[in-house]
Amino acid sequence: xxxxxxxxxxxxxxxxxxxxxxxxxxxxxxxxxxxxxxxxxxxxxxxxxxxxxxxxxxxxxxxxxxxxxxxxxxxxxxxxxxxxxxxxxxxxxxxxxxxxxxxxxxxxxxxxxxxxxxxxxxxxxxxxxxxxxxxxxxxxxxxxxxxxxxxxxxxxxxxxxxxxxxxxxxxxxxxxxxxxxxxxxxxxxxxxxxxxxxxxxxxxxxxxxxxxxxxxxxxxxxxxxxxxxxxxxxxxxxxxxxxxxxxxxxxxxxxxxxxxxxxxxxxxxxxxxxx
Amino acid sequence: xxxxxxxxxxxxxxxxxxxxxxxxxxxxxxxxxxxxxxxxxxxxxxxxxxxxxxxxxxxxxxxxxxxxxxxxxxxxxxxxxxxxxxxxxxxxxxxxxxxxxxxxxxxxxxxxxxxxxxxxxxxxxxxxxxxxxxxxxxxxxxxxxxxxxxxxxxxxxxxxxxxxxxxxxxxxxxxxxxxxxxxxxxxxxxxxxxxxxxxxxxxxxxxxxxxxxxxxxxxxxxxxxxxxxxxxxxxxxxxxxxxxxxxxxxxxxxxxxxxxxxxxxxxxxxxxxxxxxxxxxxxxxxxxxxxxxxxx
Numbered sequence: 400x401x402x403x404x405x406x407x408x409x410x411x412x413x414x415x416x417x418x419x420x421x422x423x424x425x426x427x428x429x430x431x432x433x434x435x436x437x438x439x440x441x442x443x444x445x446x447x448x449x450x451x452x453x454x455x456x457x458x459x460x461x462x463x464x465x466x467x468x469x470x471x472x473x474x475x476x477x478x479x480x481x482x483x484x485x486x487x488x489x490x491x492x493x494x495x496x497x498x499x500x501x502x503x504x505x506x507x508x509x510x511x512x513x514x515x516x517x518x519x520x521x522x523x524x525x526x527x528x529x530x531x532x533x534x535x536x537x538x539x540x541x542x543x544x545x546x547x548x549x550x551x552x553x554x555x556x557x558x559x560x561x562x563x564x565x566x567x568x569x570x571x572x573x574x575x576x577x578x579x580x581x582x583x584x585x586x587x588x589x590x591x592x593x594x595x596x597x598x599x600x601x602x603x604x605x606x607x608x609x610x611x612x613x614x615x616x617x618x619x620x621x622x623x624x625x626x627x628x629x630x631x632x633x634x635x636x637x638x639x640x641x642x643x644x645x646x647x648x649x650x651x652x653x654x655x656x657x658x659x660x661x662x663x664x665x666x667x668x669x670x671x672x673x674x
Numbered sequence: 675x676x677x678x679x680x681x682x683x684x685x686x687x688x689x690x691x692x693x694x695x696x697x698x699x700x701x702x703x704x705x706x707x708x709x710x711x712x713x714x715x716x717x718x719x720x721x722x723x724x725x726x727x728x729x730x731x732x733x734x735x736x737x738x739x740x741x742x743x744x745x746x747x748x749x750x751x752x753x754x755x756x757x758x759x760x761x762x763x764x765x766x767x768x769x770x771x772x773x774x775x776x777x778x779x780x781x782x783x784x785x786x787x788x789x790x791x792x793x794x795x796x797x798x799x800x801x802x803x804x805x806x807x808x809x810x811x812x813x814x815x816x817x818x819x820x821x822x823x824x825x826x827x828x829x830x831x832x833x834x835x836x837x838x839x840x841x842x843x844x845x846x847x848x849x850x851x852x853x854x855x856x857x858x859x860x861x862x863x864x865x866x867x868x869x870x871x872x873x874x875x876x877x878x879x880x881x882x883x884x885x886x887x888x889x890x891x892x893x894x895x896x897x898x899x900x901x902x903x904x905x906x907x908x909x910x911x912x913x914x915x916x917x918x919x920x921x922x923x924x925x926x927x928x929x930x931x932x933x934x935x936x937x938x939x940x941x942x943x944x945x946x947x948x949x950x951x952x953x954x955x956x957x958x959x960x961x962x963x964x965x966x967x968x969x970x
Contacts, residue, residue: 404767495751495752
């Protein structure tokens with residue numbers, strides 16, 4: 400708990416709130432505005448088709464229409480979370496502050512657990528803020544573009560908001576944990592962010608064209624499946640819908656989390672601190 | 675304790691005892707193993723072999739004693755975008771330290787007016803002061819400071835020296851490494867000197883200085899008596915050197931009284947009699963085998 404509070408002293412500073420939290424909220428707000436302003440129009444062309452194929456007033460009027468926009472930026476939220484984890488963890492080694500952390504709290508597992516919990520809570524709060532802003536902006540813009548929002552506030556609509564929150568948070572934490580692990584191993588934020596972002600944005604897709612099974616267990620595929628609720632979801636950014644069941648994606652994500660924590664714990668506890 | 679980094683043996687069967695209370699200096703040439711030793715004592719690196727105890731607890735279990743330890747390890751490391759005060763809050767929260775001590779410690783190290791400035795805007799001396807403030811924050815029984823006066827101006831060096839001496843006099847144990855041998859000599863009651871990963875001396879500062887070529891400088895009132903004075907010292911088994919009308923005798927300071935007595939019995943009146951201990955710098959070079967151009 401002390402490590403958690405200590406970490407939040409850093410996370411609550413203005414630069415972090417604006418840099419990471421602001422980016423999450425800002426980009427989601429931008430995409431929400433674009434989605435609503437261009438509903439039924441032809442200005443947004445995300446997949447080479449017309450906007451009508453991607454977002455329509457009918458889709459946005461569904462109970463889950465309130466979270467349509469934010470669900471489509473789940474990948475972006477994951478990249479921000481990835482950068483947050485990587486820069487925070489690698490930064491401790493680069494700046495040499497890790498030695499002062501370990502002298503102040505010699506139980507290194509507590510330091511690691513507190514750090515991960517604080518970073519994860521930051522991401523969770525960021526997703527919550529993003530969701531509130533996105534849904535709020537959608538509600539304000541809806542009447543002007545012929546979107547009926549009454550279904551949003553029905554039990555089904557509220558359940559969609561709740562499940563989307565959980566899904567987006569889980570989806571953001573998968574790349575974050577993996578990048579955090581790379582950061583702990585390499586002690587380099589730039590390596591962790593570049594490798595992590597490259598994999599999640601493009602790498603897995605390219606490699607997946609040679610290795611079919613990646614679409615079943617690859618971290619980007621898992622993130623996609625978690626974000627949109629598994630098979631039957633639309634696929635982020637209008638991309639390919641996931642082929643993984645939600646429960647399967649959750650289990651695989653849990654496996655990634657366990658492996659990441661095991662690696663980080665081992666490195667934290669066993670590695671000599673010479674920086 | 676022994677510590678190997680690959681093929682490099684950084685610390686080689688190092689054995690030392692530190693007295694509880696007071697200030698103990700830790701000196702040695704660059705690469706002698708000082709920082710590695712300090713890191714092993716603080717649980718940051720694991721000895722390849724051997725064992726140690728700090729405040730009665732094995733270094734294998736640093737949780738048993740680190741809450742009683744304040745440390746500054748090499749260059750201070752903090753979060754650049756946080757203020758000095760915020761940085762201390764981070765560690766106060768982590769260690770469960772009393773937050774009300776933050777302002778007090780900033781004042782102790784002379785940063786009371788700069789605690790709200792971002793760390794990245796601090797001068798080297800200010801960073802060092804903040805590092806010392808952090809080391810003092812837990813009100814530790816043992817203070818381990820690695821080069822605490824790095825980057826400090828002369829006034830800052832004197833302030834920190836006085837602070838360490840006050841802490842040592844108050845019953846706390848201060849273990850401090852420094853390249854400023856004159857400061858170590860003034861501030862420390864005891865000293866551990868290491869070279870090539872092993873201890874070459876461990877004991878009180880007085881012992882060290884007495885062991886290393888103490889001299890007695892004496893001068894007869896009448897120039898003609900100088901030869902007889904040399905004979906007195908030589909007959910007692912000490913080597914003498916004639917220096918500008920006086921003689922320097924390689925003898926422990928305690929022999930000055932005997933010389934005074936012998937000179938009086940021989941009818942020689944002394945106009946100068948001074949026992950001079952070797953300073954730490956001389957002792958350092960003598961014991962580490964380094965010359966001044968090759969030593970730090």
